[in-house]
Amino acid sequence: MKILYFSWVRDKTGVSNEELTPPVSVTTVESLIDWLKEQSAGHAQAFTDVSVIRAAVNQEHVKLQHPVGPDDEVAFFPPVTGG
Amino acid sequence: MIRVQREDFDFGQEVAALSAGNKGVGGVCAFSGLVREMAGETEISAMTLEHYPGMTEKALAEIEAEAQTRWPLEKTLIIHRYGRLEPGDQIVLVAASSAHRDAAFDACRFLIDWLKTEAPFWKLEESEKGASWVEAKDSDTQAQARWLEKDQED
Structure with missing residues (x-):
């Protein structure tokens, strides 16, 4: 699974993208977050408050209940501030 | 048309292109956003x-397509x-041309x-004080929500 981080989420995880193989129990964005939090102190810090985290699966905005699979590209970022 | 670029753009030239060679156009409405000093x-x-290459282009294309379906543009x-970018620099330009002004104004705002x-x-x-990430504004979410409320009224 390809995972990308943007803005302060990346600052906290310390990586902009990584190729990871989560266990089969990870089936949604939400469960992926729970698993990622165990990967490093930075990841845990990035996902401390999930209410300020937005996610995209295969470059489409999704809710945290959205399913994820091994071939997906999953991105995490704060609410967008362009324009 | 969608463009995601590092370079600056010429406001006048870009807006002129929205009606060039098309005498069916009755109005062009354009908005540009700039870096404010405060x-x-x-x-x-x-x-x-910063942006998310790939998703950015996809999201902008979807927004443009949505405007095209909502108004006769x-x-x-x-x-x-x-x-x-530095204060005074242009960040964004959105523009729409149409036969009549209402569609151009509404689409631009949308x-x-x-x-x-x-x-x-x-x-x-x-x-x-250093560098800090800008926080999203509730007023932006509300501005988008107004369009969704209008959809329900229609």
Whole structure:
């Protein structure tokens, strides 16, 4: 699974993208977050408050209940501030 | 048309292209967003725009397509810059041309309102205090919500 981080989420995880193989129990964005939090102190810090985290699966905005699979590209970022 | 670019753009030239060679156009409406020198009480020295290559283009294309289905438009344009910008620099341009002004005005407003909450861009402001990520505004979400409420009324 390809995972990308943007803005302060990346600052906290310390990586902009990584190729990871989560266990089969990870089936949604939400469960992926729970698993990622165990990967490093930075990841845990990035996902401390999930209410300020937005996610995209295969470059489409999704809710945290959205399913994820091994071939997906999953991105995490704060609410967008362009324009 | 969608463009995501580091380079600056020529406002006049871009807007003129929305009606060039098309005498069916009765009006063009355009909005450009600039880097403001103040963020509240803080003076900004620069702003860096980060984006999600791939998803950005996809999101902007979807926003443009949505405007095209909502109003009878001749042409639409979205240009959004990324990288390091300074106060006074142009960040974004949205524009729409149509036979009549209502569609052009409404589509222009729609394009910027939706872009603000859907397009994956993030602003990092630099000031004497250091660098900090800009927080999303509730007013932007409300501006988008107004369009959704209108949909329900229609």
